[in-house]
Amino acid sequence: MDNRRFAFRAATIALFLGGLWIGLPFPSAKESRSLVGIAPEKVADYVHAVLEADRSIYTTQVVDRMHEKGIVAAAEHWEQDNALPLPAQFLQHSGRLVAESGRGIRYRLIGLSPIYQRNAPATEFERKALTELQRQPDRPVTGIVSSGKKQYFQAIYSDRAVSSVCVTCHNSHPLSPKQDFKLNDVMGGIAITIPLE
Numbered sequence: 001m002d003n004r005r006f007a008f009r010a011a012t013i014a015l016f017l018g019g020l021w022i023g024l025p026f027p028s029a030k031e032s033r034s035l036v037g038i039a040p041e042k043v044a045d046y047v048h049a050v051l052e053a054d055r056s057i058y059t060t061q062v063v064d065r066m067h068e069k070g071i072v073a074a075a076e077h078w079e080q081d082n083a084l085p086l087p088a089q090f091l092q093h094s095g096r097l098v099a100e101s102g103r104g105i106r107y108r109l110i111g112l113s114p115i116y117q118r119n120a121p122a123t124e125f126e127r128k129a130l131t132e133l134q135r136q137p138d139r140p141v142t143g144i145v146s147s148g149k150k151q152y153f154q155a156i157y158s159d160r161a162v163s164s165v166c167v168t169c170h171n172s173h174p175l176s177p178k179q180d181f182k183l184n185d186v187m188g189g190i191a192i193t194i195p196l197e
């Protein structure tokens with residue numbers, strides 16, 4: 001693994017774990033005896049808050065800032081172009097690292113008009129959730145889903161175009177089925193999946 005890729009993975013893990021460590025209070029010994037567990041809705045909200053904060057900082061303080069100063073731009077083929085990953089790629093790559101950790105939790109970007117089909121809804125629940133988020137983007141759509149014999153809690157949060165980088169990429173990409181996004185439009189969703197076991 002080359003140094004850039006290692007640094008990207010290390011930074012992704014540090015941001016995610018740092019956000020969880022800073023954002024969650026540790027119970028005292030007395031409190032921990034009385035805690036049975038955290039509701040999956042709360043866990044999803046915590047994870048989403050960390051993802052949203054990390055992505056916002058990466059987008060505004062790294063990508064936008066470096067681009068404005070002419071230092072380096074974000075590009076779809078960032079590894080080959082010696083560029084920064086696009087904000088969506090940053091989230092997708094960190095999601096893969098979390099999935100590879102073996103803890104069972106997963107998150108990914110999905111959309112009704114994705115550039116790549118791998119980001120399309122994988123289930124009817126995801127498709128319906130994305131449709132609902134177009135109407136009511138401020139509340140996640142949640143439910144229990146099954147895969148084989150296992151059950152998972154899934155929360156789909158709206159994913160908005162928070163930067164001109166998002167809008168420009170989707171509106172100008174030759175594979176994009178929708179090319180009229182505007183700033184703050186709901187572009188899709190962040191699907192967070194938590195095992196129930």
